[in-house]
Amino acid sequence: MVKDELKYTETHEWLKIHNSEATIGLTDYAQKELGDIVFIELPEIGAELAAAEVLATVEAVKAVEEICIPISAKIIDVNTNLADSPELINSSPYKNGWIAKLEIINMDEIENLLSADKYKQLIGE
Numbered sequence: 001m002v003k004d005e006l007k008y009t010e011t012h013e014w015l016k017i018h019n020s021e022a023t024i025g026l027t028d029y030a031q032k033e034l035g036d037i038v039f040i041e042l043p044e045i046g047a048e049l050a051a052a053e054v055l056a057t058v059e060a061v062k063a064v065e066e067i068c069i070p071i072s073a074k075i076i077d078v079n080t081n082l083a084d085s086p087e088l089i090n091s092s093p094y095k096n097g098w099i100a101k102l103e104i105i106n107m108d109e110i111e112n113l114l115s116a117d118k119y120k121q122l123i124g125e
Contacts, residue, residue: 001028003094007110008119009070014094015113017104021076024055025098026067029123031090034060040086042078043100049073051109056099058089071109073102 006014012030016023031037039059049055055069078100082088089097104110114122 001094002116002120002123002125004116006094006116007113008116008122009113010122011068011070012123013067013070015070017110020104020107022071022073022102022104023098024069024100024102026058026089026093027119028093031093031097034058034065035062036060037086037089040082040089040099042080042082043075045075045078047075048105049075051106051112058086067099069102070113071102072105074105075100076103077101 006016008014008027012027014025014027037058037060041057043049043055049069050072051070052068054066056067058065058067079098081096082099091097
């Protein structure tokens with residue numbers, strides 16, 4: 001399931017952008033590939049990250065994956081529900097399984113994100 005209103009990365013994160021803020025999470029495709037997610041290490045609120053830095057670490061039954069932030073941003077909120085229920089990423093990747101809310105530092109970096117159509121091509125949908 002790929003949602004048209006979102007932006008995507010080649011490493012399977014989604015971003016919902018609203019003005020200078022964004023919400024980020026793992027795509028439905030990514031959570032299926034990872035399998036059951038059992039733990040997530042969330043970023044700290046207030047942290048400023050440059051594009052490609054590690055945002056979070058997700059531990060699944062199959063693998064441990066680092067989630068890298070695709071745009072330079074400041075963390076303004078994290079989904080604390082994931083600490084007790086990381087499986088929300090599996091059951092609701094686009095709604096309840098979001099990872100963090102960001103204040104975008106460099107709006108030009110949004111141009112590097114994929115449209116829904118390009119993401120669908122990437123995953124063969």
